[in-house]
Amino acid sequence: MSGNITLFTLFLIGFFGGGHCVGMCGGLSSAFALQLPSHIRRFWLILLLNIGRISSYTIIGVLLGLLGQVGISLDQTRSIQNILFIAAHILLLLLGLYLAGLTNTASKIENLGRPIWRRLNPLLNKLLPIRSLPACLGVGILWGWLPCGLVYSASLYALGSGSALKGGLYMLAFALGTLPNLLAMGFFASQLKGFLQQQYVRFIAGMLVCAWALWQLAYFTWQQSFF
Numbered sequence: 747m748s749g750n751i752t753l754f755t756l757f758l759i760g761f762f763g764g765g766h767c768v769g770m771c772g773g774l775s776s777a778f779a780l781q782l783p784s785h786i787r788r789f790w791l792i793l794l795l796n797i798g799r800i801s802s803y804t805i806i807g808v809l810l811g812l813l814g815q816v817g818i819s820l821d822q823t824r825s826i827q828n829i830l831f832i833a834a835h836i837l838l839l840l841l842g843l844y845l846a847g848l849t850n851t852a853s854k855i856e857n858l859g860r861p862i863w864r865r866l867n868p869l870l871n872k873l874l875p876i877r878s879l880p881a882c883l884g885v886g887i888l889w890g891w892l893p894c895g896l897v898y899s900a901s902l903y904a905l906g907s908g909s910a911l912k913g914g915l916y917m918l919a920f921a922l923g924t925l926p927n928l929l930a931m932g933f934f935a936s937q938l939k940g941f942l943q944q945q946y947v948r949f950i951a952g953m954l955v956c957a958w959a960l961w962q963l964a965y966f967t968w969q970q971s972f973f
Contacts, residue, residue, distance in 0.1 A: 752903060752907075752916060753915065753919040755903075755962065756900055756903060756919040756920040757919045757920065757922060757923035758923060759838060759896070759899065759920060759923060759955075759958070760896070760900070760919075760921065760922065760923020760924040761924070761926065761927070762954050762955050763841065763845070763896040763924070763955055778795065778874075778875075778876055778882075781874070781875035782876060783877055786876070786878075786879065788932075788933070789933075790879060790882060791876065791882050791932075792929065792932035794879060794882035794883045794886055795882055795883075795886035795889065796925060796928060796929065796932075797883060798882075798883045798885065798886020798888075798889065799886045799889050799890040799921065799928075800890070800921040800925070801886075801890065802888075802889070802890020803890050803897065803900075803918070803920065804914050804917050804918045805890075806890070806891075806897070806901060806904070806917055807901070807904040807913040807914040807915070807916050807918065808910045808913055808914035808917075809910075809913070810904040810905040810913050810917075811904050811905070811907045811910040811911065811913015811914060811916075812910040812913065813905060814826075814904075814905045814906060814908045814909070815910055827906040827907075827908070828966075828970075829906075830902045830903070830905055830906035831902075831903070831906060831966060832963065832966070833902055834899045834900070834902035835899075835962050835963050835966075836959075836963075837852070837855065837895060837898060837899045837902070838896075838899045838955060838958070838962075839955075839956055839959040839960065839963075840852045840855070840895070841895045841896055841899065841955060842952045842954070842955030842956035842957075842959060843956060844895070844952070845948055845951055845952035845955060846948060846951070846952025846953055846956070853895070855895050855898065856893045856895045856898070857893065858893070858898070859891075859892075859893030859898070860893055862893075863891060863892060863893050866888050869888055870885060870888045870889075873888070896924075897920075900916065900917060900920035901917070903916045903920075904916045904917050
């Protein structure tokens with residue numbers, strides 16, 4: 747896939763997976779807001795949390811892209827990128843099924859990141875409850891490392907990019923895709939919470955994610971057959 751198409755794909759993965767993001771992170775954002783001191787406006791909390799989260803996703807992309815750049819030789823690049831592309835969309839398919847309430851396999855995959863999170867969680871606890879604007883940003887940065895199957899799926903793109911720059915851009919595109927849903931949840935939590943918890947809403951969101959994953963896999967298979 748070309749770079750521009752990959753960036754757009756990752757943006758859509760983040761956007762279509764918004765129901766999962768809201769389910770995992772929307773509650774955290776609301777909880778942080780409830781503990782805010784009076785001198786910090788909710789606007790700054792939501793903004794800085796998401797700036798921190800997007801920064802972490804981009805750093806993850808840079809690190810994985812650098813790892814791919816160092817570890818993948820030129821003759822291996824194409825085949826490994828293909829494998830990672832397939833793995834990313836199989837994971838995305840499982841995530842869609844999980845979001846739709848049809849399987850919990852994706853939640854088990856998310857457990858792979860818990861060892862890292864256990865090391866970072868004490869740092870998060872030191873920043874809570876939030877009492878300053880720098881703390882808002884720090885919590886957002888740590889929040890970006892929360893175990894998440896959707897992030898893992900996007901991360902496989904970054905790893906397969908074979909470039910620190912591309913890896914960072916790929917994860918930035920993904921992060922920007924998640925932004926509309928999390929901003930909406932941050933500012934309109936009370937209005938959206940009940941709606942997003944409806945089973946039919948989660949099912950439709952999950953099916954959209956599954957449809958996107960299947961379409962990408964089918965298109966990839968077609969490309970491999972004719973090119």
